[in-house]
Amino acid sequence: MSVTAPAGFEAAGVVAGLKSTGKPDVAVVVNRGPRKIGAAVFTSNRAKANPIIWSQQVIADRVVEAVVLNSGGANCFTGSFGFQTTHQTAEKAAELLGVSAGDVLVCSTGLIGTGDDVFRAKVLDGTAQAIAALSADGGDLAAQAIMTTDTVAKTAVVSRDGWSIGGMAKGAGMLAPGLATMLVVITTDADLEALEADSALRAATGRTFDRLDSDGCMSTNDQVTLLANGASGVKPDIEEFTAALVELSQELAVKLQGDAEGASHDITIEVRHAVSEKDAVEVGRSVARNNLFKAAIFGNDPNWGRVLAAIGTTGAQFDPYDVDVWMNGVRVCTAGGPDRPREEVDLTPRATHLLIDLRIGEATATILTNDLTHDYVHENSAYAS
Structure with missing residues (x-):
């Protein structure tokens, strides 16, 4: 109702x-x-x-x-x-x-x-x-x-x-x-x-x-x-x-x-231990808007380097060489360096969880996004026709 x-x-x-x-x-x-x-x-x-x-x-x-x-x-x-x-x-x-x-x-x-x-x-x-x-x-x-x-x-x-x-x-x-x-x-x-x-x-x-x-x-x-x-x-x-x-x-x-157009992955980006909620949102949004990251998720590629590259463009307070990144429960990056092998990350489920731990404060925020797919491009290339 x-x-x-x-x-x-x-x-x-x-x-x-x-x-x-x-x-x-x-x-x-x-x-x-x-x-x-x-x-x-x-x-x-x-x-x-x-x-x-x-x-x-x-x-x-x-x-x-x-x-x-x-x-x-x-x-x-x-x-x-x-x-x-x-x-x-x-x-x-x-x-x-x-x-x-x-x-x-x-x-x-x-x-x-x-x-x-x-x-x-x-x-x-x-x-x-x-x-x-x-x-x-x-x-x-x-x-x-x-x-x-x-x-x-x-x-x-x-x-x-x-x-x-x-x-x-x-x-x-x-x-x-x-x-x-x-x-x-x-x-x-x-x-x-x-x-x-x-x-x-x-x-x-x-x-x-x-x-x-x-x-x-x-x-x-x-x-x-x-x-x-x-x-x-x-x-x-x-x-x-x-x-x-x-x-x-x-x-x-x-x-x-x-229900996002053409999406094959629903991505939850959780940012933890930021100095402020504003910083946490800025960091999460920088990844949500990064087409390289979104294309990688579409291809089931746990390319965590694209995550660090994206958050490094923000003005948020953190040390990029002291950040942990988890993808679907696997810590692929710790202290700005490699951790578990990429092969351990399963990105085939539609639900995708990205955790970014800035290790500097107590604030947190979550951003929702989707991957960038062929279907999205196709649907929006012909929207007016």
């Missing part, structure tokens, strides 16, 4: 004809209250799609009634026509729901730089269809409607004593920090204040979605939204809520990693 698992939320996903597959491509998620709290984080890319520009204005007062999402077109770099399309989408939803357009978030995903009157008409018609189909069982169809190159819908639910959190996500390519190319909607029936929701969401995304770095390419349309309505009547401890939100966000992030 994903986003409709918590009480007081309805959703729908419908076929509007934006995609040639005949599958759902417009989704609506509605908060029925009693509270209408909203929080969101957006791509840090300076090149932002029209729905991002609109939604950043909507979220300013932290009141959100509904979210309208479409796949099959990013509505980015489409000029004033594109922003008008986003505005009209919010107005259409507001009219049918009896709310203010200024309380309706809009999200889009798909090909950049395309959009015409036909696209607009299909989005508006799909919005109307989805609102007519809203139900407390509509979460799964909504999750399907936001898929682009995704092969599976991605949903998660975390329940606690008397309240719950539900979420849906999409993303398979352009997965890099600044939220990765993802649309995520998270709902909760916990009773939160607006600032609590905002704080919890930023803490969760910073530790989960922002540490998914599959291919180093940042999208223009990234948005993670949290809707809270207090329908459970339970006001949780904010630390407990944040921990639950981190748990749900991590589950969705791992599902995004597992």
Whole structure:
């Protein structure tokens, strides 16, 4: 049920004809209250799609009634026509729901730089269809409607004593920090204040979605939204809520990693004993973005020299000649030199674990990435055709 698992939320996903597959491509998620709290984080890319520009204005007062999402077109770099399309989408939803357009978030995903009157008409018609189909069982169809190159819908639910959190996500390519190319909607029936929701969401995304770095390419349309309505009547401890939100966000992030375009290995890069968490993240990300390392993993080659070469480009504090590296449980490098034979490392499983021990501090961080494959290059060489 994903986003409709918590009480007081309805959703729908419908076929509007934006995609040639005949599958759902417009989704609506509605908060029925009693509270209408909203929080969101957006791509840090300076090149932002029209729905991002609109939604950043909507979220300013932290009141959100509904979210309208479409796949099959990013509505980015489409000029004033594109922003008008986003505005009209919010107005259409507001009219049918009896709310203010200024309380309706809009999200889009798909090909950049395309959009015409036909696209607009299909989005508006799909919005109307989805609102007519809203139900407390509509979460799964909504999750399907936001898929682009995704092969599976991605949903998660975390329940606690008397309240719950539900979420849906999409993303398979352009997965890099600044939220990765993802649309995520998270709902909760916990009773939160607006600032609590905002704080919890930023803490969760910073530790989960922002540490998914599959291919180093940042999208223009990234948005993670949290809707809270207090329908459970339970006001949780904010630390407990944040921990639950981190748990749900991590589950969705791992599902995004597992469905990355063309990937044959899901790589978990764990950095230990850094001076600071910032250093640990920087070191992990340097390896996640190193194409030589990623190509080696694709070829099942435990080339740990590429790991040291990558982390040596960072500004993190450590001695490159006092670093240990483990691959799938085998220490292949110790104190900057060879340790166990490479032949002992089995890289044939899809799940791949890289441990980098900087041996200088107490901080740790984990980055999620994938290998660089022929299939990834092929899929992205023909994305617009």
